[in-house]
Amino acid sequence: MTGITGEIARFDNVGLRYGPDREVLCDVGFTLHAGHFYFLTGASGAGKSSLLRMLYLAQRPSRGMISLFGTDAITLPRHRLPGFRRRIGVVYQDYRLVPHLSAFDNVALPLRVAGVPERDVVQPVKDMLEWVGLVDRMEARPATLSGGEQQRVAIARAVIGRPELLVADEPTGNVDPDMAVKLLRLFEALNRLGTTVVVATHDLHLLQKVPGSLIMRLDRGRMSDPTGALRYPPRRENGQP
Amino acid sequence: MKPSMDDEQVQIPQRPLAPTGGPADPAPRRGGVLGRGEGKLAGWRAFGGGGEGVLVPQARLSGPTPWVIAIMVTITVIAAATGLALRNIANAAALDLAGGVSVQIIEAQAPIRTAQAQAAQKALLAVPGVISARVVPQAELDQLLVPWLGAGMSDGDMVPVPAMIDVRIDGAADGGRVAALRKALGRVAPGARVDAQSHWLAPVFEAMDSLRWLALSMIALLALALTAAVLLSARSALGTHRQTIEIVHNLGGTDAQIARIFQRSMGMDATLGSLVGLVLGQVAVVVLGARFAGLGAGLLAGGVLRPLDWAVVALVPVAAVLLAMLTARLSVLIALRRML
Numbered sequence: 001m002t003g004i005t006g007e008i009a010r011f012d013n014v015g016l017r018y019g020p021d022r023e024v025l026c027d028v029g030f031t032l033h034a035g036h037f038y039f040l041t042g043a044s045g046a047g048k049s050s051l052l053r054m055l056y057l058a059q060r061p062s063r064g065m066i067s068l069f070g071t072d073a074i075t076l077p078r079h080r081l082p083g084f085r086r087r088i089g090v091v092y093q094d095y096r097l098v099p100h101l102s103a104f105d106n107v108a109l110p111l112r113v114a115g116v117p118e119r120d121v122v123q124p125v126k127d128m129l130e131w132v133g134l135v136d137r138m139e140a141r142p143a144t145l146s147g148g149e150q151q152r153v154a155i156a157r158a159v160i161g162r163p164e165l166l167v168a169d170e171p172t173g174n175v176d177p178d179m180a181v182k183l184l185r186l187f188e189a190l191n192r193l194g195t196t197v198v199v200a201t202h203d204l205h206l207l208q209k210v211p212g213s214l215i216m217r218l219d220r221g222r223m224s225d226p227t228g229a230l231r232y233p234p235r236r237e238n239g240q241p
Numbered sequence: 242m243k244p245s246m247d248d249e250q251v252q253i254p255q256r257p258l259a260p261t262g263g264p265a266d267p268a269p270r271r272g273g274v275l276g277r278g279e280g281k282l283a284g285w286r287a288f289g290g291g292g293e294g295v296l297v298p299q300a301r302l303s304g305p306t307p308w309v310i311a312i313m314v315t316i317t318v319i320a321a322a323t324g325l326a327l328r329n330i331a332n333a334a335a336l337d338l339a340g341g342v343s344v345q346i347i348e349a350q351a352p353i354r355t356a357q358a359q360a361a362q363k364a365l366l367a368v369p370g371v372i373s374a375r376v377v378p379q380a381e382l383d384q385l386l387v388p389w390l391g392a393g394m395s396d397g398d399m400v401p402v403p404a405m406i407d408v409r410i411d412g413a414a415d416g417g418r419v420a421a422l423r424k425a426l427g428r429v430a431p432g433a434r435v436d437a438q439s440h441w442l443a444p445v446f447e448a449m450d451s452l453r454w455l456a457l458s459m460i461a462l463l464a465l466a467l468t469a470a471v472l473l474s475a476r477s478a479l480g481t482h483r484q485t486i487e488i489v490h491n492l493g494g495t496d497a498q499i500a501r502i503f504q505r506s507m508g509m510d511a512t513l514g515s516l517v518g519l520v521l522g523q524v525a526v527v528v529l530g531a532r533f534a535g536l537g538a539g540l541l542a543g544g545v546l547r548p549l550d551w552a553v554v555a556l557v558p559v560a561a562v563l564l565a566m567l568t569a570r571l572s573v574l575i576a577l578r579r580m581l
Contacts, residue, residue, distance in 0.1 A: 058490075082495045083493065084493075090491055
């Protein structure tokens with residue numbers, strides 16, 4: 001739990017506009033609570049990636065208010081942004097691994113960025129690669145890994161710092177259905193340890209794979225609330241917040 | 242049995258991982274960007290790979306940047322050495338000529354000319370402040386005139402040549418001192434012509450001064466060109482590695498960390514290029530120096546570079562490396578400011 005309210009993130013009347021065009025996100029408001037598992041759904045072009053970019057501090061909104069870990073993220077001074085980013089793990093659809101680094105070095109990157117001594121890097125990275133089943137491929141460059149393997153390296157990189165919030169943008173978009181389910185299990189395992197997980201997907205079949213998950217739906221830039229997750233307290237299947 | 246994602250119930254390793262930030266410390270450690278507190282990304286040891294894992298791979302000598310820097314440092318070294326040599330020539334000549342005065346006894350009759358020269362020498366030596374007054378021997382004058390008049394033409398009274406007295410005084414031969422000498426010669430050699438030697442070479446000194454300014458201007462222009470070349474190189478590297486930078490940025494890398502990667506990389510390129518440039522420049526300077534020394538011209542002999550001058554020349558590559566690193570750092574920081 002983070003802060004007094006247990007809020008990880010809160011969006012109020014958030015709008016996002018690229019250039020002079022119409023808003024890609026309009027009046028978006030929701031609250032993410034610590035320890036929950038959220039799916040963000042919507043058709044392609046609905047604004048899922050834009051919303052997630054704001055959530056992991058890669059994009060500022062055109063208007064509205066965003067609170068992260070109890071702090072106003074809009075007025076957050078630039079020099080404090082890295083500290084907040086280190087509390088958020090991000091998994092991209094296109095993996096975004098550093099192509100000339102090995103799987104080991106890609107997973108180790110967050111620890112090295114944070115200044116963890118090299119002697120404290122090796123074992124956690126090996127453990128994490130073992131967790132995603134790639135300890136025997138840790139010297140491999142991303143180009144020599146399959147799509148599923150690359151995504152597992154990306155997940156290991158995202159979670160090695162034990163982030164409080166994990167954001168995954170279409171993580172299963174480039175893998176086969178079996179691998180998609182396995183990847184979801186990794187996210188569930190992390191969620192069981194208390195990490196708040198937000199997975200954006202347009203694959204509705206995945207939603208039923210994670211019991212108890214909350215669903216947010218974006219429709220042409222506007223948020224709808226099929227599970228009541230956006231209310232406070234959010235409505236759960238058993239009626240309890 | 243070790244955990245695996247193929248297990249029905251996946252378990253995350255329970256080993257406590259090193260925290261990369263937390264509620265109590267949401268901001269990155271301040272003041273540690275150049276110290277031990279933050280990750281030094283540029284040259285970590287790549288475990289498992291067995292080699293040196295570098296976040297931003299560099300072409301080094303196979304890329305253009307070190308060679309551009311090498312060319313610029315070569316030209317700058319030559320320009321700096323030329324400027325210093327010109328300064329030495331001017332200083333030596335000024336020192337040599339500052340207290341020099343030439344006295345010409347202009348008299349067509351050789352016996353009278355000789356008598357006036359000897360009387361003038363005595364009169365000059367009696368003036369306070371005169372260190373020496375040497376009557377230039379006729380043979381020496383003849384030798385000086387051979388290129389213009391040919392051998393034997395100045396002998397006797399065929400072509401009358403003024404008698405010359407080379408006078409040295411303490412201090413500079415300014416207008417007042419020259420006037421005093423002229424006054425002393427009034428009775429013994431009324432037709433004598435008295436000139437400060439520095440007056441003759443004033444146009445030469447002015448030309449040397451212009452050349453020194455030209456050398457300084459060239460150095461300034463080359464510094465600007467180096468800055469522009471490094472800017473282009475840094476921007477190109479930023480474009481090439483944009484995705485890597487965004488990844489590091491999103492993982493919580495600070496601007497200073499990312500800038501340091503490029504700063505170090507540029508520093509390596511600049512060091513390699515500067516060393517090559519220094520060697521090439523020094524070879525050129527030594528060869529040119531030997532050629533000018535071979536001329537045997539008295540004025541140019543004062544242009545020899547001293548140890549302190551060589552030390553100044555050696556500072557050129559150091560300045561180039563510092564300038565390149567500073568330019569790379571600032572250009573990357575400015576580019577990163579445009580990202581969130």
